[in-house]
Amino acid sequence: MEAPPGRGGLSSFAAVRRWVADETWLKRLLTARRWMSRAYFEVRYIVPDPWRVATSPYERERARLSVEVLGGRHYAGVLEVGCGEGLFTPRLLDRCGHVVAVDFSGLAIRRARRRFAGEPRVEVERLDVRTTELDRTFDLVFCAELFYYMNSAEFEEVGARLVRWLAPGGDLCLVHGTSVHDAEPGAAETGQMSARMIHDRFRRMPGLVVLRDLALPRYRVTLLRRTEAGRA
Numbered sequence: 759m760e761a762p763p764g765r766g767g768l769s770s771f772a773a774v775r776r777w778v779a780d781e782t783w784l785k786r787l788l789t790a791r792r793w794m795s796r797a798y799f800e801v802r803y804i805v806p807d808p809w810r811v812a813t814s815p816y817e818r819e820r821a822r823l824s825v826e827v828l829g830g831r832h833y834a835g836v837l838e839v840g841c842g843e844g845l846f847t848p849r850l851l852d853r854c855g856h857v858v859a860v861d862f863s864g865l866a867i868r869r870a871r872r873r874f875a876g877e878p879r880v881e882v883e884r885l886d887v888r889t890t891e892l893d894r895t896f897d898l899v900f901c902a903e904l905f906y907y908m909n910s911a912e913f914e915e916v917g918a919r920l921v922r923w924l925a926p927g928g929d930l931c932l933v934h935g936t937s938v939h940d941a942e943p944g945a946a947e948t949g950q951m952s953a954r955m956i957h958d959r960f961r962r963m964p965g966l967v968v969l970r971d972l973a974l975p976r977y978r979v980t981l982l983r984r985t986e987a988g989r990a
């Protein structure tokens with residue numbers, strides 16, 4: 759049957775909008791070669807604070823909740839994975855003795871180092887979590903908006919690595935914005951990256967128990983604890 763006049767145009771516009779918002783295409787592109795996601799973030803960081811972490815009310819609320827979910831616990835050592843320019847790091851510093859903030863973007867790391875010059879409680883390191891091992895563990899590993907641009911093999915590898923970086927009894931805090939795939943019940947099975955897929959995978963990892971799990975309309979915040987004995 760022929761579509762009524764005007765409807766076809768509107769539905770193709772909606773389809774294009776959905777395709778752009780979906781970002782599966784971007785993820786496929788960036789995960790084709792390992793250097794591509796590094797290059798993508800380097801380009802994004804040409805403009806300081808590309809995600810408007812410092813100014814957007816949405817980002818400020820997300821940051822507030824990300825710390826609130828930690829409860830009253832004070833941590834000795836924290837690892838912040840994908841710290842960017844270090845805009846969230848001061849919030850972690852309020853809750854701990856020492857932060858190691860890591861990111862693979864040279865531009866972001868340069869800004870973070872400038873920000874924390876003279877602050878002995880913050881160590882800023884440039885590294886790619888897909889390829890780097892650390893020989894130390896932390897009471898808290900904090901990771902926000904990191905996993906979208908990894909393929910499933912990298913996701914599994916980095917996920918296990920984050921758990922290894924947790925001291926027994928240490929906490930892992932994950933924060934990811936929801937995508938169109940979060941609304942699709944079958945998305946996880948088809949490997950489409952979404953907060954649901956990422957967080958549900960961590961929920962099933964051996965050696966972790968779930969302390970809190972907030973599935974909010976725009977993002978998911980999950981706090982897990984490494985059991986004393988178990989190693990993933």
Ligand SMILES: C[S@@+](CC[C@H](N)C(=O)[O-])C[C@H]1O[C@@H](n2cnc3c(N)ncnc32)[C@H](O)[C@@H]1O
Binds near residue numbers: 795862863866902904
């Ligand atoms: C979307 S930004 C989020 C920044 C910050 N965590 C936040 O929530 O505002 C993702 C960050 O992760 C970093 N990143 C992505 N993949 C990485 C990897 N494999 N190793 C280290 N850093 C990575 C990027 O450079 C970028 O700073």
